[in-house]
Amino acid sequence: MATLSDVAAEAGVSPTAVSRYLNNRIDLPQATRDRIDAAIAKLDYRPNLLARRLSTGKSEAIALVTPDIANPFFAELAAAVERQAHASGYSVYITSTGGHADAEINAIRRMADSHVDGLIMTTNRVDDGSLAGLLAGRENVVLLDEDIVGVSVPRVFVDNAEGAYLAAKHLIEMGHKDIALIGGPHRLMSVNERLAGFTRAMDEAGLPVRPGWVLLGDYTRDYGAAAASVLLDAVDLPTAILACSDYIAIGVLQVVREHGLSIPGDISLVGFDDMAFAALVDPPLTTIRQPVAAMGELAVKHLLALLEGQTPPAETRLPVELVTRQSVAAPSR
Amino acid sequence: MATLSDVAAEAGVSPTAVSRYLNNRIDLPQATRDRIDAAIAKLDYRPNLLARRLSTGKSEAIALVTPDIANPFFAELAAAVERQAHASGYSVYITSTGGHADAEINAIRRMADSHVDGLIMTTNRVDDGSLAGLLAGRENVVLLDEDIVGVSVPRVFVDNAEGAYLAAKHLIEMGHKDIALIGGPHRLMSVNERLAGFTRAMDEAGLPVRPGWVLLGDYTRDYGAAAASVLLDAVDLPTAILACSDYIAIGVLQVVREHGLSIPGDISLVGFDDMAFAALVDPPLTTIRQPVAAMGELAVKHLLALLEGQTPPAETRLPVELVTRQSVAAPSR
DNA sequence: TTGGCTATGTAAAGCGCTTTACTAGCGATA
DNA sequence: TATCGCTAGTAAAGCGCTTTACATAGCCAA
Structure with a gap:
C-alpha cells in the first residue's frame, strides 16, 4: 500500500503539502496540484483511515448497537440508520448483542475503544443500572426506540x-x-x-x-x-x-x-x-x-447534531397509525 | 482517557513494560504486575484499539458487505456471521450497499481502508467485472451465497x-x-x-x-x-x-x-x-x-482459516431441504 | 535600499500503541 | 577475579497521518 510519503516523494513535495492539499488546507499552484494528483493516481494511493483517525481523534463513524440484527424490526432500523449516516459521510458499525446485559456493555465498550464518534443505542431489556452507568453523562449517544432510565441523552421514540x-x-x-x-x-x-x-x-x-x-x-x-x-x-x-x-x-x-x-x-x-x-x-x-425508517433517520440526525455541538430535542415522539386489515370484526357474542 | 504511558508512570515502569505485560510478552515479578494492575484499575485504562491496529497492522475485525441488511435473509446471515466471529474474538463491521455496483465498490474500498483483516462478500447482482477486478488476487476474502465470476477466493454456497x-x-x-x-x-x-x-x-x-x-x-x-x-x-x-x-x-x-x-x-x-x-x-x-446460520458460520470459519494462512476448500456447498406445508396439492385439472 | 507582504511551501512533533534491540545489576561458576 | 547467564526491565523507532509553527523567494512600495 502506498503511503502519503510515497506520494510526496513521487510528486517531489513534502508529506505535509500532500496532506494539506488533500484536506483542502492549502492553496497550491496548478502545476503542483497536477503533480500530486498524478502521483496519487500512479501509486493508487488511498489514505489509511486508521492513521487519520488516530491522528485527528475523529472517525467519521458511528455505532449502532442493537439487540438482534436478525429481527426485521432492528434490521430495518439499521438500514435506515446506515442510509442516513452515509448521506452525511459517516460510516456505521452495527453490532447485535443478543439482548444480554454483558454483551451490551461489551459492545458499547468495544465501540468506544474503536473510537467511533457517536453511538445509537437500541435495547429491549429493562436496564439494571449498568447501562445507565456506562452511558450517563456522555455527549455522543442517542437512545432509540426504547428508554434506559437515568440516561439523559437525546431520545427518539414512537408514540x-x-x-x-x-x-x-x-x-x-x-x-x-x-x-x-x-x-x-x-x-x-x-x-x-x-x-x-x-x-x-x-x-x-x-x-x-x-x-x-x-x-x-x-x-x-x-x-x-x-x-x-x-x-x-x-x-x-x-x-x-x-x-x-x-x-x-x-x-x-x-x-x-x-x-x-x-x-x-x-x-x-x-x-x-x-x-x-x-x-x-x-x-x-x-x-x-x-415509522421505522423515520426513527432511524431522526436518530442519526440528532446524533450528528450532538456531535456538532448543537442540542437536539431531549425527546422526540414519532406518530404511529392504525392499519386496518382483516383480523378485526364485530364481536359475535 | 488514560493512555499506556499514564499507566506506566503511575506504576513506575516504562510504557514498554506495560505494553508487553498486557500482551503477555514478558514475565514480570508479582510485585510489578500488581503495581501495573493497580494503575490500570485506578486510571480505568482501556487500550486504544485504533493505535494498536495502526501499530500492529492487524485489526481483529472483519467486514461483511451485503446488499440489504433490511432483507431478513441477509439479516439472518449477518447475525450468524457476527455470532461466529465474536466467538473467535473478531469484531464484524456490516455494511449494506443497496445492491448498487458503485456502492459495493465503495463499501469494499472503505473496508479495506479501515484495515479490516478480511471481508465476507454477499451480492445479488451479476458483476460486470469491476467487483472481480477489486477482489481478484486478494487473500482475505470469502464469497458467500452468490458467486462473482473471475474471483478465485473460497466460496460458500448452497446446493x-x-x-x-x-x-x-x-x-x-x-x-x-x-x-x-x-x-x-x-x-x-x-x-x-x-x-x-x-x-x-x-x-x-x-x-x-x-x-x-x-x-x-x-x-x-x-x-x-x-x-x-x-x-x-x-x-x-x-x-x-x-x-x-x-x-x-x-x-x-x-x-x-x-x-x-x-x-x-x-x-x-x-x-x-x-x-x-x-x-x-x-x-x-x-x-x-x-441453512442460513450454517452458511454464515462457515464463511467466517473459512475466512479466519485464510487469515491464518491455511487453505479452506475453494467451494463448499451446503445442503438444502424440502419443507412441505400446504401450498402444494394434486392438480385438479 | 530596505521592509514587508504574499505565495509556496517544509520540519518536526504528536496521536497511542508495539517491537526490536539493548542494558544494568546480580549471583553463580570456572 | 573475570566471565557468564539470568532477571527485570528500558530506549527509541516506527505505524501513517495531521497540524503547528516556521522558512524562503520574489516582488512591490516607500
Missing part, C-alpha cells in the same frame, strides 16, 4: 401510548367490550406506555381493564402463544386481543387456530409494529404502524 | 440445483406435469443453478420445460406478482409454479388470489429460502430451506 389507544379504540368502535392485552416485558417503557394507552381507551369507554386479561412477558411469538393459551383456557374469553407486537400476534394467531377458533370470527386481533409479514399472514393483520 | 430439483420432483410426485418456474436475475449463479435443477427433474420425468413458462427477473415480491400475471393471463395455465424465492412466492400468492384462483386448489406453489414468513402466509408455503 406508544397513542398506538395502543388507537388500537383499543378501534376494537371498541367495532363493538368489543371484552378486550385483553398481551404485552412485552414488564416495566419496559414501551410496554408501560402501551398499557397506559390501552387503559385510557378503556376508561374513556367506561370499560373495565380486567387484571387477568393483561398479560406481560415478551415481545416474542412464543410468549404470544403462551399468553393466548392462558387466555383461551379460562372460563370466559375476551372477544378481542390487543397484541403489543406483531410477533406476539402471530403466536396468538397460531394458538387461537389450534383451539379451533377463528380470527376474526371468534376473536378479533390487533398487532403492533406493522412488520412486513403482517400483511401476509392469514388473516392479514390489523396493526399499528411504526 | 441450488438440488433445491430446485427437490422442489420440482415434489411437484411431479404430486402429479403435476405443467410446471412453471419464476426465477431471479438472468445469469445470476443461483438462478442458473436452480433452473438447471428444475430442468433435470423435468427431464428425468420426461416432462417438457416450456420456454414461456420460465420467467426470470428478480428475487422480489413485485417481480413474482408481475410474472404470475403473465402466466395467468395466457391461454393455458400451469398447474404448479416453482418460485425461486419466498419473496417471489408471495407475489405469486397475491396475484393468484386476485385472479380468483386458490392455492393449492387451482395452482400449487413451492417457494425457496424458507424465510420466517413462509410458515405464516396463507396457505403456509411449501419451500426449500437454506
Whole structure:
C-alpha cells in the first residue's frame, strides 16, 4: 500500500503539502496540484483511515448497537440508520448483542475503544443500572426506540401510548367490550406506555381493564402463544386481543387456530409494529404502524447534531397509525 | 482517557513494560504486575484499539458487505456471521450497499481502508467485472451465497440445483406435469443453478420445460406478482409454479388470489429460502430451506482459516431441504 | 535600499500503541 | 577475579497521518 510519503516523494513535495492539499488546507499552484494528483493516481494511493483517525481523534463513524440484527424490526432500523449516516459521510458499525446485559456493555465498550464518534443505542431489556452507568453523562449517544432510565441523552421514540389507544379504540368502535392485552416485558417503557394507552381507551369507554386479561412477558411469538393459551383456557374469553407486537400476534394467531377458533370470527386481533409479514399472514393483520425508517433517520440526525455541538430535542415522539386489515370484526357474542 | 504511558508512570515502569505485560510478552515479578494492575484499575485504562491496529497492522475485525441488511435473509446471515466471529474474538463491521455496483465498490474500498483483516462478500447482482477486478488476487476474502465470476477466493454456497430439483420432483410426485418456474436475475449463479435443477427433474420425468413458462427477473415480491400475471393471463395455465424465492412466492400468492384462483386448489406453489414468513402466509408455503446460520458460520470459519494462512476448500456447498406445508396439492385439472 | 507582504511551501512533533534491540545489576561458576 | 547467564526491565523507532509553527523567494512600495 502506498503511503502519503510515497506520494510526496513521487510528486517531489513534502508529506505535509500532500496532506494539506488533500484536506483542502492549502492553496497550491496548478502545476503542483497536477503533480500530486498524478502521483496519487500512479501509486493508487488511498489514505489509511486508521492513521487519520488516530491522528485527528475523529472517525467519521458511528455505532449502532442493537439487540438482534436478525429481527426485521432492528434490521430495518439499521438500514435506515446506515442510509442516513452515509448521506452525511459517516460510516456505521452495527453490532447485535443478543439482548444480554454483558454483551451490551461489551459492545458499547468495544465501540468506544474503536473510537467511533457517536453511538445509537437500541435495547429491549429493562436496564439494571449498568447501562445507565456506562452511558450517563456522555455527549455522543442517542437512545432509540426504547428508554434506559437515568440516561439523559437525546431520545427518539414512537408514540406508544397513542398506538395502543388507537388500537383499543378501534376494537371498541367495532363493538368489543371484552378486550385483553398481551404485552412485552414488564416495566419496559414501551410496554408501560402501551398499557397506559390501552387503559385510557378503556376508561374513556367506561370499560373495565380486567387484571387477568393483561398479560406481560415478551415481545416474542412464543410468549404470544403462551399468553393466548392462558387466555383461551379460562372460563370466559375476551372477544378481542390487543397484541403489543406483531410477533406476539402471530403466536396468538397460531394458538387461537389450534383451539379451533377463528380470527376474526371468534376473536378479533390487533398487532403492533406493522412488520412486513403482517400483511401476509392469514388473516392479514390489523396493526399499528411504526415509522421505522423515520426513527432511524431522526436518530442519526440528532446524533450528528450532538456531535456538532448543537442540542437536539431531549425527546422526540414519532406518530404511529392504525392499519386496518382483516383480523378485526364485530364481536359475535 | 488514560493512555499506556499514564499507566506506566503511575506504576513506575516504562510504557514498554506495560505494553508487553498486557500482551503477555514478558514475565514480570508479582510485585510489578500488581503495581501495573493497580494503575490500570485506578486510571480505568482501556487500550486504544485504533493505535494498536495502526501499530500492529492487524485489526481483529472483519467486514461483511451485503446488499440489504433490511432483507431478513441477509439479516439472518449477518447475525450468524457476527455470532461466529465474536466467538473467535473478531469484531464484524456490516455494511449494506443497496445492491448498487458503485456502492459495493465503495463499501469494499472503505473496508479495506479501515484495515479490516478480511471481508465476507454477499451480492445479488451479476458483476460486470469491476467487483472481480477489486477482489481478484486478494487473500482475505470469502464469497458467500452468490458467486462473482473471475474471483478465485473460497466460496460458500448452497446446493441450488438440488433445491430446485427437490422442489420440482415434489411437484411431479404430486402429479403435476405443467410446471412453471419464476426465477431471479438472468445469469445470476443461483438462478442458473436452480433452473438447471428444475430442468433435470423435468427431464428425468420426461416432462417438457416450456420456454414461456420460465420467467426470470428478480428475487422480489413485485417481480413474482408481475410474472404470475403473465402466466395467468395466457391461454393455458400451469398447474404448479416453482418460485425461486419466498419473496417471489408471495407475489405469486397475491396475484393468484386476485385472479380468483386458490392455492393449492387451482395452482400449487413451492417457494425457496424458507424465510420466517413462509410458515405464516396463507396457505403456509411449501419451500426449500437454506441453512442460513450454517452458511454464515462457515464463511467466517473459512475466512479466519485464510487469515491464518491455511487453505479452506475453494467451494463448499451446503445442503438444502424440502419443507412441505400446504401450498402444494394434486392438480385438479 | 530596505521592509514587508504574499505565495509556496517544509520540519518536526504528536496521536497511542508495539517491537526490536539493548542494558544494568546480580549471583553463580570456572 | 573475570566471565557468564539470568532477571527485570528500558530506549527509541516506527505505524501513517495531521497540524503547528516556521522558512524562503520574489516582488512591490516607500
